[in-house]
Amino acid sequence: MRTGNEPVTARSPLRMRFWLGVWGLIWTAGGTVAFAFAERLGWSVVCGVLFLVVAVDLSLVVRHIRQGPHYQPGRDVPPYEPPGRD
Template sequence: MDGTDGTGGTGGTGGAGTGGTGPRRPGHRGRRPGTEPLTARSPLRLRAVLSVIALVAAAAAAIGFAVNAAGGGDDGSWAAAGLCAAVAVVAAIDLVVIARRARP
């Protein structure tokens, strides 16, 4: 069989009822269309750990660069401090998003 006869072979696009990976209707809750395991979990814990590490490292680097720039080092330390502060802000926002998604 080549899968084009509508019997659910490997060549079809997988519409509704065939178990394929075709488009799904919004709000449709049925059988999972792909090969995702039933025990699949979201990687929110790993993402939270990485965001905390990024927040701490970026905040420390921003403080270090700002102290260096304030002490007379005008070799781009203010720019580096600003960039590190921006990374820290993004990591903090990501932690807020993770906390909201982790709630049941």
């Protein structure tokens, strides 16, 4: 719901989330390999599952970044009244 007091220069945190996702991919891949060499199968599987979760999240972030900015109402659009108030 638009309240009329959103910052004019608001920015999306998708780029930061992208780089944190890359960082997570590096650590989970390293953890999977390290635990596999240490013969800790359970921890290796956990890191592998986390790797898959981070990879899916990263693909969604890239998809949202490629979609580009969406329409946002300008200053000339008045704020909306909350529904149910009469």
